[in-house]
Amino acid sequence: MPTNVLVGYDGSPAAGAAIDAGAALFPGAHAWITYIWMPPFAGKRLRRRLRETARTADELVELIEREGRREADTIVRAGVALGKAAEWDAEPLVKRAIGSDGLRLAQLAEKLAADVMIIGARGLGGTEAAIGSVSDMAVHYATVPVLVIPSPLLADEFDALSSGPVVVGYDGSDGAESAVEKARHVFPERRLLLAAVAGDGEKVEAGPCAQGLDMVTLERASRFGAPRDRGIADTLAACADDHDAAVVVVGSRGQAAAREILLGSVAVATVHRSHRPVLVVHG
Numbered sequence: 001m002p003t004n005v006l007v008g009y010d011g012s013p014a015a016g017a018a019i020d021a022g023a024a025l026f027p028g029a030h031a032w033i034t035y036i037w038m039p040p041f042a043g044k045r046l047r048r049r050l051r052e053t054a055r056t057a058d059e060l061v062e063l064i065e066r067e068g069r070r071e072a073d074t075i076v077r078a079g080v081a082l083g084k085a086a087e088w089d090a091e092p093l094v095k096r097a098i099g100s101d102g103l104r105l106a107q108l109a110e111k112l113a114a115d116v117m118i119i120g121a122r123g124l125g126g127t128e129a130a131i132g133s134v135s136d137m138a139v140h141y142a143t144v145p146v147l148v149i150p151s152p153l154l155a156d157e158f159d160a161l162s163s164g165p166v167v168v169g170y171d172g173s174d175g176a177e178s179a180v181e182k183a184r185h186v187f188p189e190r191r192l193l194l195a196a197v198a199g200d201g202e203k204v205e206a207g208p209c210a211q212g213l214d215m216v217t218l219e220r221a222s223r224f225g226a227p228r229d230r231g232i233a234d235t236l237a238a239c240a241d242d243h244d245a246a247v248v249v250v251g252s253r254g255q256a257a258a259r260e261i262l263l264g265s266v267a268v269a270t271v272h273r274s275h276r277p278v279l280v281v282h283g
Contacts (some may be wrong), residue, residue, distance in 0.1 A: 002089065003029040003186070006114040006144075007132065008105045009024040009079035010035065014151035016082055017101025018120035023086030024161035025187075025246060026116070034078035034108060036101035041068030069094075071191045077141060098201070111142045116186060116279070119143055119149045121271070134232045139252070139271060145182055147279045148271045154245070157276055164246035169236050169266065170194040170215065175251030175283040180209040182281045183249045190246065195231045195239045225283050233269035240276050249279045 009015045040047060042064050049069060054060035076092040083090030097104040109117040120137045135148050153161075166187050170176045183192055194215040198202035206215060214265070221234040236242045240248045252267040271278045 003259055004031075004113070004115045005029050005031045006093075006105070006109045006112060006117045007032055007079070007083070007100075008117070008119045008138070009033050009076060011075040012082050012120070013080060014120035014149075015079070016120075017151050017153070018118055018149040019079065019082045019088075020086060021153060021158065021161055022147070023083070024158070025147075025277070027087065028232045029088050029091045031083050032093045032108075032112060032114070033076055033083050033089045033090050034095065034105060035072055035076040035079070037072040037094055037096045037102050038098065038101055040064060046071055046255065058133070091122045093209050098122075100141075102134040102135075103135070103141050105138050106142035106144075106146075109142055114144050116145050116147050117152060118149065121148050129217065137269065139268060142280075142281060145186065145279050147277055150275055154275070157281065158242045161246045161277070164244050165191040165192050165193050166247050166249055167195050167245040168249040169232070169242045169251070169270070170196050170206075170210060172196075172206060172207055173251070174211075175281075177207045177251075178283045179235045179249050179251035179281040180213070183279070184209075186279070187247070193239075193243060193245070195236055197235045229269045230265045230273065232266050233273045236266075236270055237274040237276070240274065240281055243267045244282045245276060247279050248274050249281060252280050252282050 005022060005026055007019060046067055049064045050060060054063055068099050072094050076094050080090045080092050096106060105117060117138060119138055139146050166183050168180055183225050192213050194210055194213050196215055196217045197220050198217050199202060218232045218235050218239055222231050235249055248270060250267045250270050253280060267280045
């Protein structure tokens with residue numbers, strides 16, 4: 001049975017690269033290529049032309065609505081073409097939204113019962129800020145696993161997508177068990193490597209989902225003054241590089257918790273610091 005993926009697409013090079021990477025990870029998938037149509041409902045150049053054409057404010061609003069929808073359809077068709085070229089069963093999905101497009105993508109992925117939501121980390125908003133980017137909002141609000149594809153991927157990192165192992169951050173918690181279970185479901189043919197990041201004499205025991213899987217115990221990277229979450233994220237990213245992994249999988253302890261949004265978490269830190277795709281699984 002093919003994997004069902006929802007891809008956030010905005011026409012940017014990073015969004016196109018996310019489709020290429022997603023197709024390498026999930027060959028033959030069914031994909032909804034999704035464009036969130038948001039105010040002011042048209043690109044800057046188009047709005048400039050329409051302002052010169054419209055005779056009244058009401059006419060300008062009508063033109064922006066009509067031409068903006070046409071522009072949205074054109075953008076999403078380009079994404080579908082990329083998906084089909086990558087041998088996906090791709091179809092367009094354009095939705096109008098006011099507010100967070102990351103939240104709207106999360107809602108659509110849940111409604112469609114997608115197996116995975118895919119987002120390019122430097123597409124859909126193009127910001128590296130720790131708070132407010134589309135990928136961050138999707139990671140915090142989604143109920144389905146969110147795969148964040150960084151851009152650019154180097155040639156070796158891209159080559160690893162088709163057959164590399166999957167590194168799962170593991171600490172024995174319920175969230176980690178959920179991450180292992182979901183990784184097995186989403187990547188049934190891949191080798192799973194559990195990366196237990198220990199510190200201060202910690203010992204991590206494998207739970208039911210992790211029994212029988214390979215596990216490596218890693219010492220957390222530490223830099224003077226660096227937060228603990230960032231140290232764990234750096235250690236997981238280094239482990240993925242050492243094993244030429246296709247994906248890093250991390251569990252998240254909750255949705256949209258104010259403390260997570262403001263202070264970050266291991267999941268969010270890993271998304272920001274890994275050069276390889278990161279799959280965030282909500283417990």
